[in-house]
Amino acid sequence: MTTEPRPISEAKKDGTVIFGLGKDDAWPQPMRWLTYDEATAEEIGEDGYWSYAEDLIGDVAGDANPVVFWPMFEWTKEQLGR
Numbered sequence: 001m002t003t004e005p006r007p008i009s010e011a012k013k014d015g016t017v018i019f020g021l022g023k024d025d026a027w028p029q030p031m032r033w034l035t036y037d038e039a040t041a042e043e044i045g046e047d048g049y050w051s052y053a054e055d056l057i058g059d060v061a062g063d064a065n066p067v068v069f070w071p072m073f074e075w076t077k078e079q080l081g082r
Contacts, residue, residue, distance in 0.1 A: 005068035008050075017053045020066030029057060030072075031064045 011018050013033040020031035030053035041047045050066055052058040 003070070005070055008066045008069050011066075011069045013048060017072050018066075019070040019072065020050065020064060021068050022065040023067060024065075028070060029061075029064070030054060031066055031069070 005021065008020065011020075011033070013035070015032050015034070017030050017032045019028035021028045031050050032053050033048050034051045035041075035048040036044060036046070050064040052061065052064045058064065
């Protein structure tokens with residue numbers, strides 16, 4: 001796994017949680033892409049938006065606007081105790 005940040009344009013937009021970092025963020029936060037329904041996407045002209053994975057952070061911080069990201073690390077079975 002790479003430790004270098006990658007441009008947000010390379011992140012999956014399928015709801016996968018990532019560590020995102022925006023210009024105004026003090027540290028990376030868990031974020032995910034939320035997709036609009038078809039009618040909303042047509043009205044707004046975008047297919048979705050980045051959101052903090054934790055609703056409370058979103059309530060306090062507002063919109064998530066990551067510019068770079070790191071993939072979430074994957075746990076091994078040993079780390080999970082399985």
